[in-house]
Amino acid sequence: MIFFDLAVRNLKRHKVRSVLATVGIIIGVIAIASLGVMGSSLSVLFSGMVSDVSDTLLVTPHLAASSGDPFDPRNTLAARISDKNLGLIEKAAGEHRVVPMILASDRLHVRDASGYVTMYAMPAADIPFLLEEEAGIYPQGRSSGVMVGSLLADELDLHPGSRIEVGGESVRVVGIAAERGMAIDINPDYAVIVTEDWYTERHGGQDYSRVVVKVGDLSEIEGVKAAIDQQINRRKEVVDVLDSREILEIFYETTDAINIFLLGIGAVSLLVASVSILNVMIISVTERTGEIGLMRSIGARKREVLRMFLYESLVLGIAGSIAGGIVSIAVAYYVTTTVAEYLTDFAMSAGAGIPVTVVIGYVAFAMAFGTATSIVAGFYPAWKAAQLNPIEALRYE
Amino acid sequence: MSGEPILRFEEVSKIYPLPAGDVVALDLVSLTVDPGEFIAVMGPSGSGKSTLLNLMGCLDVPTRGKIYLSGQEISRMSDDDLTRLRRDRIGFVFQQFNLIPLLSAVENVEFPIILTTDREESRRRAIEVMRAMHLNDALFTHRPAELSGGEQQRVAIARALVNDPDLLLCDEPTGNLDSKTGTAIMEILAEENREGKTVIMVTHDPNVAAYARRTIRIVDGRLA
Numbered sequence: 306m307i308f309f310d311l312a313v314r315n316l317k318r319h320k321v322r323s324v325l326a327t328v329g330i331i332i333g334v335i336a337i338a339s340l341g342v343m344g345s346s347l348s349v350l351f352s353g354m355v356s357d358v359s360d361t362l363l364v365t366p367h368l369a370a371s372s373g374d375p376f377d378p379r380n381t382l383a384a385r386i387s388d389k390n391l392g393l394i395e396k397a398a399g400e401h402r403v404v405p406m407i408l409a410s411d412r413l414h415v416r417d418a419s420g421y422v423t424m425y426a427m428p429a430a431d432i433p434f435l436l437e438e439e440a441g442i443y444p445q446g447r448s449s450g451v452m453v454g455s456l457l458a459d460e461l462d463l464h465p466g467s468r469i470e471v472g473g474e475s476v477r478v479v480g481i482a483a484e485r486g487m488a489i490d491i492n493p494d495y496a497v498i499v500t501e502d503w504y505t506e507r508h509g510g511q512d513y514s515r516v517v518v519k520v521g522d523l524s525e526i527e528g529v530k531a532a533i534d535q536q537i538n539r540r541k542e543v544v545d546v547l548d549s550r551e552i553l554e555i556f557y558e559t560t561d562a563i564n565i566f567l568l569g570i571g572a573v574s575l576l577v578a579s580v581s582i583l584n585v586m587i588i589s590v591t592e593r594t595g596e597i598g599l600m601r602s603i604g605a606r607k608r609e610v611l612r613m614f615l616y617e618s619l620v621l622g623i624a625g626s627i628a629g630g631i632v633s634i635a636v637a638y639y640v641t642t643t644v645a646e647y648l649t650d651f652a653m654s655a656g657a658g659i660p661v662t663v664v665i666g667y668v669a670f671a672m673a674f675g676t677a678t679s680i681v682a683g684f685y686p687a688w689k690a691a692q693l694n695p696i697e698a699l700r701y702e
Numbered sequence: 703m704s705g706e707p708i709l710r711f712e713e714v715s716k717i718y719p720l721p722a723g724d725v726v727a728l729d730l731v732s733l734t735v736d737p738g739e740f741i742a743v744m745g746p747s748g749s750g751k752s753t754l755l756n757l758m759g760c761l762d763v764p765t766r767g768k769i770y771l772s773g774q775e776i777s778r779m780s781d782d783d784l785t786r787l788r789r790d791r792i793g794f795v796f797q798q799f800n801l802i803p804l805l806s807a808v809e810n811v812e813f814p815i816i817l818t819t820d821r822e823e824s825r826r827r828a829i830e831v832m833r834a835m836h837l838n839d840a841l842f843t844h845r846p847a848e849l850s851g852g853e854q855q856r857v858a859i860a861r862a863l864v865n866d867p868d869l870l871l872c873d874e875p876t877g878n879l880d881s882k883t884g885t886a887i888m889e890i891l892a893e894e895n896r897e898g899k900t901v902i903m904v905t906h907d908p909n910v911a912a913y914a915r916r917t918i919r920i921v922d923g924r925l926a
Contacts, residue, residue: 307809307816314804599800602761603861604789604814606782696761699800 308609312616315589323621326578326585330625331632333575334675338633339640340571341667344564346644348557361490361549362518362530364394367542385512386544390537394544397532398518401525404431405513406491407504413497414470415461422457423496424471426504435517436493441465441480447502450479454494471497472507489549490517516544526550575675578625579682586618586686597690598698611691618683619676626675630668637664706773708868708900709735709758714767716753716923727753729923730767735869735902740895742914743904750923751904752873758902759792759871760784772868789814793862797874799854801846801861807853808832808842811860831860835890852883859890863899870894872903876910888913 316323366384386394386405395403406427413422427435432443432452439458442465444450451471453463458481463469467478482493505511518533520526530546537543590597597610641664716728727750735741735758745751756762757769763777763784770776771787779787788794801810812828819827832842835856846854855875862870872891876884892913895901905911919926 307813311802311804318804595800596802599796599802600813601785602759602788602794604785604817604865606785609817696756699796 308605308613309616312613313620315593316617316620319589322585322588326582326621327625327628329578329581330575330622330675330679331629333571333578333678334626334629334671335633335636336574336671337568337571337674338630338668338671339636340567341564341671342633342637342640342664344560344567345663345667346640347563348560350644360520360523360526361488362520362526362533363489363547363549364516364518364533364544365547366514367538367545385514386516387512390543391513391516393536394516394518394533397536398520398529399532401521401529402431402434402519404428404435404517404519405501406431406515406517407501407511408514409504409508411472411497412470414473415463415467418461419470422471423492424504425491425493425496425498426501427498429500429502432498432500434519435491436485436498437483439481439483441478444479444498444500444503446500447506448479448500449503450477451503452480452482452498453478454482454496454498455484456494457496469497474507489547489552490515523550571671572674575678578675579678582618582621582679582682583686585621586614586683587689589617590614590686590690593690594693594698594701597693598695598701601693601695602699607691610693611687614687614690615680615683618679618687621683622676622679625679626672629675630672633668633671634664637668707734707736707770708739708772709733709902710770711757712768712770714757714764714769716750716757716762717765726923728757728764731920731923731925732767733918733925735900737868737900738895738898739900739902739916740892740914741902742911742917743902743920744906744908744911744917745920745926746906749920751920753923754920755871755873755902755904758869759794760787789817790865791868793859793865793867793870795855795858795862795870795872795875797877799846799851799858799878801854801857803846806843806845807837807849807857810846810857811864813861814865828860828864831864832857834863835860850883851879852886855879855883855887856890859887859894863894868900870899870901872901874905875903876905876907884910 364386366386391403391405404427406425409424409426410421411424413420429444429446436443436452438452439455441452442450444452451469453469457463458478461469463478463481465479465481468475469478470476482498484494485492486494518529520529526548530548533544533546600610601607711731711733713730713732714728715726715730718725718727731754743751743754753762757764760771760776760779761784763769763779768775768777771791774787776784776787801807802813805813808825808828811832812824815827816824829839829842833839837853837856837860841849841853846857849857855878859875870891875891876887879887888910891901891903901914903910903914911917
């Protein structure tokens with residue numbers, strides 16, 4: 306391939322120029338790949354904070370006044386889910402785990418600090434199912450021990466064994482719940498968690514404020530939701546069923562938009578790089594006009610001249626893409642491990658960080674884009690070179 | 703093919719349209735070149751010598767008239783076909799040597815045939831021709847910039863001959879050389895002609911023209 310040789314030699318002849326043009330592509334490829342990876346890390350980061358509940362249905366009492374927002378305080382105050390309806394929900398949920406809970410608040414007194422604290426009361430057997438423990442044990446049946454959320458524990462310096470005063474009664478902290486982050490079902494980090502028996506013993510039997518249904522298989526969410534709706538809301542709206550995916554979807558749409566925006570920025574930097582390749586190639590063609598004229602006059606065809614210059618920009622593009630790809634992988638590794646660490650700090654779902662295939666996908670995409678951009682940028686100068694009139698080109702000084 | 707002229711011009715005109723009016727570079731030129739001839743084309747600058755040589759070398763096509771190269775009419779040929787003729791049937795030697803600076807001497811020589819022949823055969827043929835030009839083997843891998851003018855021109859002649867052309871076209875082949883080196887180059891061309899190669903050479907130097915066996919004079923685009 307004498308034309309390929311010529312292309313490579315010409316690039317070597319103008320080392321600085323070639324390197325600079327390559328740097329442009331390198332930056333562009335890194336920009337696309339790392340912005341892409343960062344974008345998806347961002348979604349992982351966000352969804353890591355909420356994804357624990359992506360398999361969750363939240364059933365709240367329906368209120369005409371309610372906005373449907375599970376955090377709307379009127380929900381807790383005004384309406385409850387009866388045992389009968391709980392039964393219907395359990396029936397509709399089939400084998401999926403149903404966790405009824407009472408949401409309350411009570412006065413908390415620890416040493417000299419005092420204030421109101423959110424309190425979750427749920428069946429003792431369900432506490433380990435919803436919460437991970439950080440220290441101590443889960444509260445059992447009628448025992449007087451309570452569990453506290455990790456952030457509350459940190460703030461008030463509570464440990465298993467500490468005594469706190471809840472609603473005027475001194476109780477023992479038996480366990481600390483691990484940090485869980487924000488979710489649509491429960492937010493226990495600043496709360497006190499007690500068993501249902503503990504609660505009813507002190508406050509009397511009550512209907513539930515909300516029911517959480519854990520649907521193991523995401524594909525069944527829609528079906529379970531419809532079943533609950535059908536069982537209970539047959540004549541009038543009794544409960545609202547909130548699907549965490551609805552929230553996640555809005556969230557994913559947002560991160561997708563951010564991703565596209567970031568990729569757009571990357572694409573712009575590649576565009577700039579392609580202009581620099583265009584520039585280098587035009588200079589190269591102009592400088593070598595005489596040479597092109599000679600080659601044409603001793604038998605190189607138009608398409609061969611075209612090919613020679615395309616090889617030049619192709620080599621620039623491939624070299625830049627490979628270098629950029631390598632750097633991008635390093636950047637992506639750094640970004641994903643940072644995100645993973647951050648998530649671990651948050652005590653989020655295990656195995657956080659974005660999948661390797663996604664990283665490779667973005668890097669490959671960026672490299673392909675970088676190479677393609679170089680070819681496109683090189684095409685016009687190459688075409689111009691091929692169209693040169695051999696006589697005039699020979700005479701060109 | 704015997705008896706057929708290598709080159710035949712039939713009332714060939716070349717007109718360059720310019721804003722200030724058409725310039726007639728060649729005006730109804732008719733000529734024939736037989737195999738084995740050694741022709742010098744002479745004339746003052748601007749007389750149309752270069753245009754004539756470009757047409758002979760299939761670098762350009764006539765505005766009017768017909769040109770036959772070994773019986774093939776070229777004026778209606780496509781660019782690719784003309785390029786192929788230049789590659790396979792014609793050898794060019796230029797005043798400025800015009801070697802490709804990125805290629806070594808031997809790579810320059812093999813350029814025209816490597817487009818059609820495999821690398822090994824091209825290299826073998828290139829070395830053979832370069833040795834015939836009395837070029838030292840040590841120079842083969844040198845870049846053109848490392849060679850003297852005479853050496854460069856011998857490399858250029860080797861390149862022109864490597865495809866064993868029907869026609870060797872030389873444009874002031876000694877124009878950039880001192881007289882001693884020029885003489886050596888002319889001896890090479892004369893030797894090629896003695897071995898049967900058809901040589902057409904543009905020059906304004908009568909001493910150089912003296913090597914040719916026929917001289918075509920051209921003035922104002924017409925043969926004189």
